[in-house]
Amino acid sequence: MESLPITIDSVSKSYGTYVALDDVSLDIQAGEFLTLLGPSGSGKTTLLMALAGFVRPDSGKLLLGDRDITRLAPNKRDIGIVFQNYALFPHMNVLANVAYPLALRKMPKAEARRRALDTLARVKLEGLSERNIAALSGGQRQRVALARAIVFEPRVMLMDEPLSALDKNLRETMQYEIRRLHDDLGITTIYVTHDQREALIMSDRIAVMNSGRIQQIDTPQRIYDRPSTRFVAEFMGEANIVAPGLVRRIDGADASRATLMIRAESFHLDEKLVGRDGIALEGTLRAKAFRGENWLLTLALDGGGQEVLVCIPAALASGCGELATGQRVTAYAPAAKVHPLPETIA
Amino acid sequence: MLEAYPDNRLSRIFLWGFSALVMAFLMLPTLVVVPLSFSASNLLEFPPRAYSLRWYETFFGSATWMAALRTSLILGTLTAMVAVPLGLLACISINRLGGKAAVTIQGVLLTPSIVPGILLAIGLFFVLAAQRLVGTLFGVLVGHVVLAIPVACIVLLPALARFDWNQVQAARSLGANWARAIGGIIVPQLHISLLSATLMAFLTSLDESVISIFISSGRNSTMPKLMFLSLRDQIDPTIAAISTLWTAIVVAVVLIVTLRRKS
Numbered sequence: 001m002e003s004l005p006i007t008i009d010s011v012s013k014s015y016g017t018y019v020a021l022d023d024v025s026l027d028i029q030a031g032e033f034l035t036l037l038g039p040s041g042s043g044k045t046t047l048l049m050a051l052a053g054f055v056r057p058d059s060g061k062l063l064l065g066d067r068d069i070t071r072l073a074p075n076k077r078d079i080g081i082v083f084q085n086y087a088l089f090p091h092m093n094v095l096a097n098v099a100y101p102l103a104l105r106k107m108p109k110a111e112a113r114r115r116a117l118d119t120l121a122r123v124k125l126e127g128l129s130e131r132n133i134a135a136l137s138g139g140q141r142q143r144v145a146l147a148r149a150i151v152f153e154p155r156v157m158l159m160d161e162p163l164s165a166l167d168k169n170l171r172e173t174m175q176y177e178i179r180r181l182h183d184d185l186g187i188t189t190i191y192v193t194h195d196q197r198e199a200l201i202m203s204d205r206i207a208v209m210n211s212g213r214i215q216q217i218d219t220p221q222r223i224y225d226r227p228s229t230r231f232v233a234e235f236m237g238e239a240n241i242v243a244p245g246l247v248r249r250i251d252g253a254d255a256s257r258a259t260l261m262i263r264a265e266s267f268h269l270d271e272k273l274v275g276r277d278g279i280a281l282e283g284t285l286r287a288k289a290f291r292g293e294n295w296l297l298t299l300a301l302d303g304g305g306q307e308v309l310v311c312i313p314a315a316l317a318s319g320c321g322e323l324a325t326g327q328r329v330t331a332y333a334p335a336a337k338v339h340p341l342p343e344t345i346a
Numbered sequence: 347m348l349e350a351y352p353d354n355r356l357s358r359i360f361l362w363g364f365s366a367l368v369m370a371f372l373m374l375p376t377l378v379v380v381p382l383s384f385s386a387s388n389l390l391e392f393p394p395r396a397y398s399l400r401w402y403e404t405f406f407g408s409a410t411w412m413a414a415l416r417t418s419l420i421l422g423t424l425t426a427m428v429a430v431p432l433g434l435l436a437c438i439s440i441n442r443l444g445g446k447a448a449v450t451i452q453g454v455l456l457t458p459s460i461v462p463g464i465l466l467a468i469g470l471f472f473v474l475a476a477q478r479l480v481g482t483l484f485g486v487l488v489g490h491v492v493l494a495i496p497v498a499c500i501v502l503l504p505a506l507a508r509f510d511w512n513q514v515q516a517a518r519s520l521g522a523n524w525a526r527a528i529g530g531i532i533v534p535q536l537h538i539s540l541l542s543a544t545l546m547a548f549l550t551s552l553d554e555s556v557i558s559i560f561i562s563s564g565r566n567s568t569m570p571k572l573m574f575l576s577l578r579d580q581i582d583p584t585i586a587a588i589s590t591l592w593t594a595i596v597v598a599v600v601l602i603v604t605l606r607r608k609s
Contacts, residue, residue, distance in 0.1 A: 054515055074518040081519040087512035091534045100530075101520035148520065 011060030038209035080149030266337035433498030
């Protein structure tokens with residue numbers, strides 16, 4: 001199966017005064033797994049629906065390979081879609097659901113049946129082909145939806161928060177399975193989620209969206225460690241945005257004049273675990289919480305009282321239990337984990 | 347709801363008694379024509395002094411009545427066949443449009459069921475007269491479809507409101523054009539509501555008299571029109587026989603559809 005690159009070229013969409021997509025441009029390579037990540041209302045689903053053909057952009061172009069699909073009818077796009085609520089057809093059994101796109105393509109019945117059964121085996125649903133949709137569990141429905149979306153060998157797959165209805169354990173299993181399926185098929189995939197962990201685990205690249213714009217597009221690691229905006233930093237995890245002047249270099253050199261982003265888990269309480277070029281933050285302990293795998297400390301920094309979250313792995317935090325609120329604490333972070341935010345903050 | 351009321355003998359007797367009264371009030375006027383139709387007398391009299399089937403013979407022996415029966419059944423079927431698909435498409439657009447546009451269209455669509463029938467008939471008469479369609483079966487069909495669309499929509503709109511539209515989008519993404527998505531995904535899942543809408547549209551046409559009186563004529567006269575005319579010209583128990591048969595047909599259709607729905 002040949003998969004195709006996707007080009008999104010300055011696409012905008014407004015509903016009345018509400019701007020859902022604000023001049024969005026994005027190139028997705030053939031075979032790539034790209035995640036659109038953002039809070040609700042960020043425009044990620046609108047962008048997905050524009051690619052699917054259910055939302056017509058006010059301006060801009062959508063290309064599949066080098067073909068302009070901006071105004072092409074949804075049924076002519078050859079794009080497999082997995083919907084958030086699966087949108088299975090309850091009046092058909094599992095096999096008929098999966099064979100439906102093949103029947104539409106006028107494939108002979110015997111061949112369609114064979115292909116549908118092969119695809120069901122691929123998503124580990126052998127033996128359930130005659131079941132009614134109503135008799136399936138959430139996870140099984142999810143697999144039927146996947147099978148139905150790939151059975152006709154689409155060149156692109158779109159997934160709209162496909163795992164949000166599943167419980168946590170099943171969700172994690174399915175994350176790996178969807179990624180494995182993508183790797184097997186090599187199909188260009190655009191995946192929408194608001195769950196940053198899911199995006200980090202599954203994606204080749206992540207496009208973080210907010211208010212109809214792409215804030216940053218990069219590999220999961222760079223998005224996490226090197227966010228380009230405050231929004232991305234805070235959306236991706238426990239981020240501390242530290243104003244200039246509150247940070248001291250351990251070696252006494254002049255500290256950076258930029259606003260810094262330091263993740264909560266980058267901190268250590270032991271100076272020896274951080275290099276000489278690391279930084280130190282001094283403050284008073286406001287609160288502490290034991291979270292199983294780690295301790296979360298809240299420090300009020302000297303000089304302004306800005307609060308900083310410090311996350312210490314339980315294995316390295318033998319002393320945390322004895323810390324009392326009001327006590328003075330110094331937190332250290334290695335230079336590699338201190339990221340100057342390119343964006344200036346007012 | 348009934349659980350909220352005190353459950354004692356007295357209240358139960360009262361409830362049953364009241365229900366029986368309502369039933370009698372609703373049913374008696376319809377049922378009183380049944381014995382009348384089996385009367386042997388030349389006059390409408392209740393209770394009949396002797397019984398016979400002569401008025402049924404008169405009815406089935408009359409070419410005029412038979413033509414009207416045929417017209418009414420054909421018209422009812424055609425009305426349902428035209429009004430339900432149109433109503434379904436209209437309801438889909440109302441459902442998809444949403445907002446003020448949907449409310450406006452819905453209002454316009456439902457007006458024929460709110461406007462007095464006589465006004466609609468007069469208006470229709472002038473429009474059809476300009477097209478030289480007065481007196482044709484097609485002209486009456488147009489009138490009945492106009493009346494039946496709101497009836498079909500009242501049944502179909504709530505059903506569509508409960509329908510998961512993502513299924514249609516899924517079908518479209520899988521390669522279905524509009525017609526296949528509606529025919530293969532919406533229609534099979536809405537079949538019960540569509541059946542109700544068809545029945546209601548059929549009965550709307552079967553029952554309709556005012557438009558028929560204005561528009562239909564001669565061989566295209568419908569049963570209700572002929573019944574009105576014959577009541578005006580001559581009163582004999584033929585009309586009671588026809589009413590009885592008419593009621594029987596309607597009850598039969600409703601029963602068949604209701605029982606099929608249950609199974």
